[in-house]
Amino acid sequence: MKMIIGLSILGSLIVICLLGSLFSPYEPTAICLADKNSPPSFSHWFGTDELGRDLLARTLQGMRISLSIGVLASIIDLFLGTLWGTVAGFSNHKVDSFMMRLAELVYSLPYVLVVILASVILGKGLVPLLVAMICIGWIHMARVIRLLVREALCAEYVLAAHALGVRTPRLFFTHIFPNIVGPMLVACMLSVPHAIFTEAFLSFLGIGIQPPIASLGSLIGDALPAMRFFPWRLIFPATFISLLIFSIMLLSDGLRDLYDPKKQLNEGVL
């Protein structure tokens, strides 16, 4: 149920931003000072910002960027995290400890904080931000995957396979991997809203995406000082980013419920 709502909202949002040019004839970066700060009207559905740029186009561009960064960062993190996590999960105690201690150092600090620090080193902008997020995010993934691998290794079917003489790690992949894929994907999906939020957060503060590229976060950040007089500059990007994150969360929540049999029992009888 949840999944359906989430999927439909997300789906429509994706469709809207892909077909962006149909909705707005303007370029997101086209400046037109004559029209600056105009309220929503027939020619500018969402109004304009202080440089006369059409807000609809900018909001759509912002959505595209937020979505792509979120998904890209999560997927790359998934790959890196799987590599590290699987190796750690399979290794003996000492190697595993060492690998995880290294990761612990960064893991103990809040994600956003470390990404900010990484941005200081790497610079401002889209690519540095993406690199920063990936560099920090894979550690979280690795932790989750290592836990999954360890749990799966304790399962009895693994013992059975081992007893039957299945040796190579590659063969283990055919036993363990299919069983972890589900939770892995759920974890990946859950990290997407987190990534989108982080990007928006940093752009809001001015550390992330730089103008003239629009990010939903930076749009809100720019709208802040002027929102008393031009509230639409806040309302539209705010609504869209909330809808975006909300729909992805619903979707991943629904996915997670699918994988959790206990919860299904609770909803039913006896």
Add this chain to the structure above:
Amino acid sequence: MESNYRHSATSTSVAIEAPQKSASFQAVWTIVRKLAQLSVSLLALLSVCFVIMHIVPGDPFQEEQAVPQEVLDNLRHKYGLDRSIFSQYVSYLGRVLHGDLGTSMRYPSESVVKIIGNSFPVSIHLGLQALVIAVIFGISIGSWSAYRSNRSFDVTMTVGSTFGVSIPSFVIAATIQLLFSLYWPLFPVARWDSFSHTVLPSIALSIGPACAIMRIMRASMLDTLDKEWVMMARMKGVPEWRVLLVHVIPNALLPVLHYMGPITANLLTGSFVIERVFCIPGLGQWFVLGVMSRDYPLIAGLTLFYSIVLYLVHTVIDIITIGFNKRLSQNECAR
């Protein structure tokens, strides 16, 4: 036949003797170990911070173009930026251990420690206020939702909390400011001068954590309400209010306690945007300022400070939960 069960009671009563002796000693030893881990982590963090900052090309003075080269060189010399990295590292460590975190490069009259001293009380006030609000609302609404699960209250609250968790904190902050300060002038717009100034920022900061706590509490309550000992308490004829207050809620609070670590981190990063939106002179503003201007001592000092606070919170939570884990571990084992 009478002697049969007495015999097993004898043998099993010996079994109770063992664990209780060294409980307090173990606790103290664990605390010492945790503190040692803490110091090692902090040292490592400091070093990493230092190394990365100084490996990166460029320094705070790079962007000043209107200043002649000799002045730049002098400034660099003054801050020791022309010495070898290792000697810089050693002197940095020495200074830190003496409680000197350096002076901000952008604002040379302000030492980092002084900055922290001035703005941390503000941030901590904001953070604690938000935490109290979040905990009170989260726990009470979460418990009631679980107790009357799947009825209208629960459904509304669950949907609401999903919104609360997904809407970014700066959006919430901006919206609250728009609605309750600008449109309906109920509260002051910004700054931090009186109690009414603290209301909106605390509420804005508390919403995300409150919704998260609410969800965790609800799930945990649902889980605990199903437990055998809850049914047993009812079988004993214990009145319902006591069943809830004594048997259900304390046990359900444990996962919430675990979550306090991430919540503190959340409050910390949330303070960056809340302080920006409401113009509050707290630590978060300084941090963002330092990041924007690549003010290394400021950034490093504040990061170190944040880490100390966070690691301390984690350690305290770890210590508290050790006792609880022991009691629970033997319960859930499938024998």
Add this chain to the structure above:
Amino acid sequence: MSHLLKVDNLVVEARTTTIIDKVCLEVSENEIVALVGESGSGKSMIARSIMGLLPSEQLSISSGSIRFQDQNLLSLKEQSMRKIRGRSIAYIPQAPLTALNPMMSIERQLLESFDPQFHKRTESPKERAVALLKRVGFLDPSRVMKSMPYQLSGGMRQRVLIAISLMNDPKLLIADEPTTALDVTLQAEILDLLQDLRKEYGLGILFITHDLGIVARSADRGYILQSGKTVESGLTHDLFYNPEEEYTKTLIASLIHHPTLTAAAV
């Protein structure tokens, strides 16, 4: 002998299915009555219905009566029912590992069940708890009082639960598979304990189990339950030596080599 408990044509329904179908049973003072059935036959459900604590809101008692000392429990309000639970009727649960609150000491859990208004004796709750712990077989009751549940083994916890049930001098004990989670030697001890308690206090015990061996060893009478219906009932001796129903015969046949049965048969 007067009936302590009389269940008459009890029907418990879920949304579309009937869980308990017109079950009748009686328990009198000073006797152990066994309620035998396989998993899913509804035995625990009967126990819960008597105590008025059905597990889910989707289950309801649609007809029948449950009379305890000539009072219809089904017509009682929750307030009054609470005055009976843990006092006149006590419950011994199945899972000793999880039936005790892991965060509370044994002492607190014992004292919690003590009802000063119901209890006519003059001893303090703590004295009563210590006396009962001794009675169920602990040689060092004060140490047990101070322990936490995780420090006790399964057998010990079951004894504690029995002590808890006796705190208010109940007339009727409902023992819901109290020995299922324990190993065989402990089982025998717990059964002997219950026998002694019944002789000493004149208790009526409704013993729910799936193990016919236990029935043979300890029960005076038995009811065989299959899919929510009472298939057969009678004195233990008659059930084992003159079973009438097919189901009863099948159950006994699967026990042919059970040592306890052969011992009881002698």
